[in-house]
Amino acid sequence: MTTPSEDLIKEPLLLKSSRECPGCKCMPHEEDGPPIKYLVLIGFIMLCNALPITILFPYLYLLVRDFNVADSESDIGYYAGFIGSSFMIGRFFTGLLWGVAADRYGRKPVMFCGIISVIIFNTLFGFSTSLWMAVVTRFCLGSLNGLFGTIQTFATEICNKKYRSLGLAVVSTAWGFGLVLGPAIGGFLAEPALKYPELFQGSLFDRYPYLLPPLCVTVFALLVLVACHFLPETLHIHAKEVANTPEIESGVISDDCEKRSIFQNKALIVSIALFCFASLHDIAFLEVFSLWALSSKSTGGLSFTSSDAGRVLTVAAFIMLICQLSFFPVVTRRLGPAMVTRIASGLTLPLLVIYPFMYELTGVWLWFVILTVSTLKYIFMEATTTGLAILVNVSVRQEERGTANGFSLSLLSLFKAIGPTAGGTVFAWSRNRLHAHFLPGNEFVFFFLGVWMLIVCVGTLHRSLPRSALI
Numbered sequence: 001m002t003t004p005s006e007d008l009i010k011e012p013l014l015l016k017s018s019r020e021c022p023g024c025k026c027m028p029h030e031e032d033g034p035p036i037k038y039l040v041l042i043g044f045i046m047l048c049n050a051l052p053i054t055i056l057f058p059y060l061y062l063l064v065r066d067f068n069v070a071d072s073e074s075d076i077g078y079y080a081g082f083i084g085s086s087f088m089i090g091r092f093f094t095g096l097l098w099g100v101a102a103d104r105y106g107r108k109p110v111m112f113c114g115i116i117s118v119i120i121f122n123t124l125f126g127f128s129t130s131l132w133m134a135v136v137t138r139f140c141l142g143s144l145n146g147l148f149g150t151i152q153t154f155a156t157e158i159c160n161k162k163y164r165s166l167g168l169a170v171v172s173t174a175w176g177f178g179l180v181l182g183p184a185i186g187g188f189l190a191e192p193a194l195k196y197p198e199l200f201q202g203s204l205f206d207r208y209p210y211l212l213p214p215l216c217v218t219v220f221a222l223l224v225l226v227a228c229h230f231l232p233e234t235l236h237i238h239a240k241e242v243a244n245t246p247e248i249e250s251g252v253i254s255d256d257c258e259k260r261s262i263f264q265n266k267a268l269i270v271s272i273a274l275f276c277f278a279s280l281h282d283i284a285f286l287e288v289f290s291l292w293a294l295s296s297k298s299t300g301g302l303s304f305t306s307s308d309a310g311r312v313l314t315v316a317a318f319i320m321l322i323c324q325l326s327f328f329p330v331v332t333r334r335l336g337p338a339m340v341t342r343i344a345s346g347l348t349l350p351l352l353v354i355y356p357f358m359y360e361l362t363g364v365w366l367w368f369v370i371l372t373v374s375t376l377k378y379i380f381m382e383a384t385t386t387g388l389a390i391l392v393n394v395s396v397r398q399e400e401r402g403t404a405n406g407f408s409l410s411l412l413s414l415f416k417a418i419g420p421t422a423g424g425t426v427f428a429w430s431r432n433r434l435h436a437h438f439l440p441g442n443e444f445v446f447f448f449l450g451v452w453m454l455i456v457c458v459g460t461l462h463r464s465l466p467r468s469a470l471i
Contacts (some may be wrong), residue, residue, distance in 0.1 A: 021237050028160040038158050039167060041227050043174040048115060048224045049147040050178025051185070051217045052122045053087060056210075060084060060188035063210055067131045079131060081421060086135045086468050088417035090142030092410050098146025099153075099406015102420070103399060107154045107237045109226055111404075114147035118221045126211035142413070149173075149405030156393045156401065157234035165332040165390060166325070172386040173324040176378065179286070180317040184310055189213045238400065262396055262404050266464035271391035272408045274459045278345070280382050280415040281452035284423030285381075288445055289313075291427050297359050299434060300442040312374050318379040328383055336405065341387035342460040344380040345453045351377050352450045356442040384456065394466055423449075 028035070043125035056063065060080045070076045102110045119143040128134040134154055163299055192199065193206035205212050262268055292311045295301030302308075332340050351373050396404040426448050435443040 023318045024214075027234075028158065030162070032160055034163040034166055038231060039155075040168045041231055042155055042158075042167075043170045044224050045111060045115065045147060045228060046151050046171050046174035047178045048118055048180075048197040048217070048221045049145065049151070050175050051182045052118055052125075052141060052171045054179050055180035055186040055213050055217060056083070056125075057183050059190035059210055059213075062190070063128075064131070066130075066209075067130045067134075082131070083134050083138055084420060085417040086138040088413040090139040091145065091148075091413035092142075092417065094143045095146065095149060095408075095410030096403070098259065099149050099403045099409065102146065102150045102153060102402030102406065106110070106233050107150050107157075107314055107402070108228070108231060110146050110150045110232050111231070112225070114150070115170050115221055115225045115228060116147045117144035119218050119225065122214045122221070124216045125206055126214035128210075136444075143316070146406065146409070148412075149409035150402065151387055152393065153401040153405045154231070154234055156390075157398065158232070162333070163329065164393075165337070165386075166329040167334075168386050168389050168393070169324050169328045172382050173321050173388060175449070176324075176382050177317055177321055180313045184314065185216060186213045187310065188230060189216060193452045199320055214284050235402075241349035254374065260361070260398055262407065263393060267395040267466065268392065268401065268404055269462055270459065270462045271388060271395055272411055274341070274456050275385070275388040275392060275408060276415040277282070277459070278381075278388060278456050279412050280419045280422070281449055281456075282381055282417045283419035284375075284426075284452075285449055287420040288427050291424065291446065292355070292442060299431065300356060300359050302359060302370070312370055315371055316375040316378040319375045320382055323379050324382050324386070328386060331383075332387065335392035336466070337394070338460045339388040341384050342457055344383035345457040345460070346388065348377060348380045348384070348453045349450050349457070351380070352446045352453070355446050384453075388456075391465060 019299040032036050060083060061076055064070060064076045064080045064083070067079075069079055096317055097113075098110055118141065121137045121144070125134060125137040125141065128137060151171055152168065155171050156164050188195075191209040192212050193201045193203065193209060200206060200212075270285045290309055292300075293304040293312070295303075304312075328340075335343075354369070354373050358366065358370055358373075392404060392408050423445075427445050430441050430445050433444065436444075439447050
């Protein structure tokens with residue numbers, strides 16, 4: 001006998017096939033293979049969404065300094081926080097609205113709007129000449145961008161049950177890769193007139209030294225916008241008399257489940273809550289990793305340069321990319337998303353214990369250990385977030401997925417806005433207790449990060465979550 005949450009894992013009410021319904025025209029069949037063309041396209045769209053978020057991090061300090069708003073050097077970080085968090089705050093206010101729009105008007109219109117917002121406001125951010133111009137353009141970029149949740153919805157609908165985990169793995173991998181590639185682009189291309197004077201001195205990029213990185217992302221977004229035209233619409237649109245028919249393509253959903261609001265769906269609420277905790281950990285870890293790696297060995301850091309830290313993240317991201325696309329779909333089909341999330345989040349905990357003691361290593365051993373641990377950390381983190389994304393999508397019916405992902409996007413954005421501040425604050429506070437008896441210095445920082453993954457690991461035991469491996 002199945003529980004209500006397990007019933008939801010079956011295909012939602014897909015109604016009588018209609019020649020006029022765009023969702024019916026592209027609905028995958030059980031015997032179909034993976035839709036490679038569409039998965040590549042949504043991977044590029046997600047990359048277009050991720051790049052603007054982190055591209056500014058390498059030069060954010062310099063950007064705020066050039067605005068001349070800080071009274072002292074120590075105040076720069078304070079103002080940088082406004083710019084860094086404005087994107088996620090904007091997305092928090094509108095994520096649910098974009099989800100509702102995706103369920104009402106279709107997935108493609110929301111994706112088009114999101115890409116256009118990247119083209120416009122990402123470019124305007126490059127022309128920023130004041131703090132408030134930078135904050136407003138980043139806020140608009142976040143509030144008018146509903147790509148993240150909509151792409152997750154689309155990925156679950158364009159693939160059949162067998163390949164749904166692959167679809168979400170592509171989305172999650174492109175997202176993680178973009179978060180690593182963004183800082184690399186920003187670091188190499190910011191202030192090009194100083195770095196490459198023979199090419200850019202006296203040009204527009206000399207007047208606007210931070211324009212080139214976002215402009216490169218804008219050009220990429222233009223290409224993605226054209227490619228997005230070739231995606232099908234997956235939203236099922238039926239006339240009322242057809243929509244009320246009791247016939248379904250597959251699966252049975254009870255009347256209680258059909259009438260229940262997503263806000264009363266325990267499986268969805270638990271999945272989103274765990275997703276929020278995992279996302280807070282993820283973004284806080286990225287913030288802490290750079291601060292920790294670049295700090296001196298006398299304070300428990302590694303005395304790395306920004307290039308050294310970038311190499312570690314890049315190598316880890318590439319290996320994660322291969323593992324995520326190769327092994328994750330197979331493992332998820334066998335174990336189920338809840339079990340994969342539990343195992344991956346649990347295996348993250350011993351890795352976090354290793355980081356505070358790496359300062360004692362030098363040379364080849366240091367690089368071997370940090371590359372190995374960071375690569376495993378990336379693999380387990382992406383497996384955790386992808387498993388949670390699957391749980392969110394299988395906890396609701398097809399016609400509710402846009403709204404559910406929009407609701408998830410709003411809360412995730414809030415936690416991602418809190419994450420950098422929380423991570424940076426804990427790291428700064430830990431500098432004052434380097435010689436404490438209990439969890440001194442960096443040990444407390446990584447303990448703080450581990451608490452969130454422990455909550456995720458334990459939370460996957462909640463009885464409302466689907467137990468079936470069939471996704």
